[in-house]
Amino acid sequence: MATLLLVAIFLSGVIFIVDINIPLGIAWGSLYCIIILYSWLFPAKFASVYIAMACTVLVILGFIYSANPNPASHVPEVNRLISIVILWVCAALVSIAKVSFENAEFQRVELEDQITRQTAELRDSEQLYRYLYDHALEMHMSLDPIEATILKCNDTLCKRLGYAESELIGETIIKLYHPDYHDQVNEILTKSKGEVSNVELTVVTKGGGKIDVVLNASPAYDGDGNVRFIRSSWIDITEKKKSIEKFRMLMHSAPDAIIIVNAQGKIELTNYEARRLFGYSKEELSGSLMEMLTLKRNHGLLDFDKACNKMEMELVGVRKNGEQFPAEVTSSLFKSDEEWLAIVAMRDVTIRKKTEGNLKMLYRAIRELEDYSIILLDANGNIQDWNRGARRITGYSFKEIEGKNFDVFYTDSDRREGKPQKQIQKAKVIGRVSEKGWRKRKDGSNFWAVETVTVLNDDMDQTIGFCNILKDLTSQKQAEDTMAKIASLESRSREMEHFAYVISHDLMEPLLTVKNFSELLEEDYGAEMNEDASTITHSILGAAERMEKLIHDLLEYSRLSKPKEIEVINCQYLVNTILEDLHSLVSRSKAVIEVGDLPHKVKAFPGEISMIFQNLIANALKFSKKDRFPQIQIKSKKVDGGWEFTVKDNGIGIARKDYDKIFVIFQKLNRSDEYSGTGIGLAHAKKIAEKHGGRIWVESEPGSGSTFYFTILTEYL
Known part of the structure; x- marks a missing residue:
């Protein structure tokens, strides 16, 4: 402000010198300049400009309204022009000065704010550093470079060692190391010049406990390059060493050969089983290539490009004496201390291979076995696999039966009673259940079998299925x-x-x-x-x-029960012989008898078969109707397991309610005065049919004749 005042006085002096006889306009102009200079005091940024404009207007008005005493002279006009120029020079100087001053003030405020922020950040950083320093996982300390005394330490170190910080400050660092390491620490302090990297040592706690640590240290320099203090840190590796020791113990107690291999394919560590399996000593294996232990070289077990992968394969191992053996190998990659390693586990599977071969032979033998049905079931009793015997005995193909429940082999009554499910439940409880009973084939026929159901459990004793074995005992039954x-x-x-x-x-x-x-x-x-x-x-x-x-x-009738010899008989000849014996009776009754094509070779008891034909033909002649001549047809046909014979007549017939009664001994349907007889003949016939494994039955209606059927099952005899 003082500078502007001096400038105003200087301008007034210039005006005075230029024209000592200062006109009134010049005087006012000078006054205007002083006002413009003092416009600095106004807060508006361009107040001097506004005032200069107003002063200029006043100068011009004064020029217009004032009289010129000397019209020939142009000095007044020049003076007034000079006044206007000086006015605007002053206005410009004031405006420029004011803007510059405001900018300088703004920069000062900004600088103060920045200094305040950086001071706060520095304080926060210092607090954060202190917090991190005190709470770091590592144990940190600062040491005197000459005396090796502790200048500063963090809370982690104090807590791990059990000391208060005041107890450690000023103490020599050698005090904290285990006595076994004092010489090594002294050597480090003497020769390292403060630079130490990854040295394993043991420190002692206040209570006498031991902590295994890794020491790292570096010097801190001042501006002149002198060592101010030594930064030192300990990393607790006690648990790591314990883990490593446990790993070694587990490795050496493992039943498999364990080999640790580095990224170069060289063996770093082996267990006892590995040395025993291959016949090498520990020294011979350490540093050797892993490839010397296998017949195949490029097996991909040590593919370190596939980090943390796991590979399983079977290789041929080679012992020191050159002997080869099948081996099951598993390789897992892991990273340890910035180095990739592979854990290779190998197992001699010679015995297992031999056992597998024997099991395959046994499996093939079981599959080809035809006398027994062997079926593998899942935990729900559904069929998973079976052998040839199962196909032969049940009549199913595997494609038809796969996935179905094994209850398809049970009879309908057994299935309704839930017997199949009861069988597998019993097997679950007691391990195996066996019983004899009827089972059903694909064609619906039944067969007598002994069935054994055995539960199959996994290593966790969980049921994974059942083995169902059937033996067809129909012939035995x-x-x-x-x-x-x-x-x-x-x-x-x-x-x-x-x-x-x-x-x-x-x-x-x-x-x-x-x-x-x-x-x-x-x-x-x-x-x-x-x-x-x-x-x-x-x-x-x-x-x-x-x-x-x-x-x-x-x-x-009683003699029918006596065992007799079975013979091959000609039924055609037998019936013809019977008709010859009955010739007189046939002639008297004027009967017409038609004999079909009867079998010429049938295994039977000849006397009994002759008796059954004779009884049926005699009854057909005896029980004929009075108003017509008897007509009799004798036929036969082949059935499953034997023959079926038919004797049909046109006699008096039999009511349906009496079908069973006529085969009971001494049961007669007619009075003795009408039809003679003892009521034993058809009982004879029934007993004879049953003796031949067959049966006898009748189809008839009263007044329409009767048809008697009987079967002889030759396979039964």
């Missing part, structure tokens, strides 16, 4: 049933023989006595008897004869 029937027949035969003995001795004797006395009575007194006595005598003789025939038929 039939043989057992036959033997049982034979035993039953023998028992019944003995009973019938005893019964026949009783009849023949206990009944025949009084019956013969009655008959003989009746005949004597008729012979001796027949002429003297009246008609009633003669009728009674004849009735007694007739009853005795019927009783005698009944006893005779019972004896024949």
